[in-house]
Amino acid sequence: MATKAEVLDFIRxxxxxxxxxxxxxTDLDQAIGDxxxxxxxxxxxxxxxxxxxxxxxxxxxxxxxxxxxxxVSTVGGASGPLYGTAFMKAGMATKGKEAxxxxxxxxxxDEAVGGIQFRGKAxxxxxxxxxxxxxxxxxxxxxxxxxxxxxAALIEAEKAAWxxxxxxxxxxATKGRASYLGERSIGHQDxxxxxxxxxxxxLNEVAQKGR
Amino acid sequence: MVGIVVVSHSQxxxxxxxxxxxxxxxxxxxxxxxxxxxGGIGTDVAKIQAGIEAVQTGDGVVVLVDLGSAVMSSEMAxxxxxxxxxVKIVDAPIVEGTIFGAVEASIGSSLAxxxxxxxxxxxxxxx
Numbered sequence: 001m002a003t004k005a006e007v008l009d010f011i012r013x014x015x016x017x018x019x020x021x022x023x024x025x026t027d028l029d030q031a032i033g034d035x036x037x038x039x040x041x042x043x044x045x046x047x048x049x050x051x052x053x054x055x056x057x058x059x060x061x062x063x064x065x066x067x068x069x070x071x072v073s074t075v076g077g078a079s080g081p082l083y084g085t086a087f088m089k090a091g092m093a094t095k096g097k098e099a100x101x102x103x104x105x106x107x108x109x110d111e112a113v114g115g116i117q118f119r120g121k122a123x124x125x126x127x128x129x130x131x132x133x134x135x136x137x138x139x140x141x142x143x144x145x146x147x148x149x150x151x152a153a154l155i156e157a158e159k160a161a162w163x164x165x166x167x168x169x170x171x172x173a174t175k176g177r178a179s180y181l182g183e184r185s186i187g188h189q190d191x192x193x194x195x196x197x198x199x200x201x202x203l204n205e206v207a208q209k210g211r
Numbered sequence: 212m213v214g215i216v217v218v219s220h221s222q223x224x225x226x227x228x229x230x231x232x233x234x235x236x237x238x239x240x241x242x243x244x245x246x247x248x249x250g251g252i253g254t255d256v257a258k259i260q261a262g263i264e265a266v267q268t269g270d271g272v273v274v275l276v277d278l279g280s281a282v283m284s285s286e287m288a289x290x291x292x293x294x295x296x297x298v299k300i301v302d303a304p305i306v307e308g309t310i311f312g313a314v315e316a317s318i319g320s321s322l323a324x325x326x327x328x329x330x331x332x333x334x335x336x337x338x
Contacts, residue, residue, distance in 0.1 A: 040253065072287055076253020081283035084256070119283055177279060
């Protein structure tokens, strides 16, 4: 069961990570994109943190939607509409929930990944956010189906997300600016998959705190 | 009159395209929605939405985009409108498209006619 306090904790931890890894994400993006992913994500989540005190008393779905709305107007690059849509869809999926059961968390993640696929018109294997996000969600589902706890599932999810990040080094980008590089994108780690892996790292950290 | 919104990652590109188009069609309803609120490089859903609302007279709006997040941000801005059914993103060169679209719209053409002209802007030969 994830409480509202844990949802807020996740947002704060993820925002800290985006500030902390700003240069790393930007360096990754400089190699294969327009070199602004870290700058954009940290700017967006800085704005999220400024807005958060005004919405933290609201319901989980309103908090998530507010994060999404803030991101689409402050990130600037493609990650704005993508992460923004993900948070908004997660918000819609949790409407009316005071706390999130395991199935609610899975539903929110499914809606979020569906939103990213719809918005970016991408699939797994195209060197994008999805290459860490889809394996991470699959790992959660597999663990929960085996009867494991969400805390245990999120450990596996983070591992799967980083494995997905490693996988992006081996494939050609066919979406976004990196696609202009074609085969030259091979060998480079995808910045979007990396920022998404940090989201699962943040979820994992929140879960382990609650043990 | 059909409205035109120019969405670029660069505020200067959007404003420049609008400036060029106004030379040809001074009374056209055109909005520049380039860059972020602070003028930095990027696209901003709220800015695009405001641009659409500023030029929407009821006759429809075409949105010209540069690339990448300009497309996704424009799609989101349209989805967030109360009624975005007559707001269309067109796949056309942003500078030429803004000029052609502004001229076509200013002579009172319908949304469908403006979109058709802009589709042609993509294959327009400069020499």
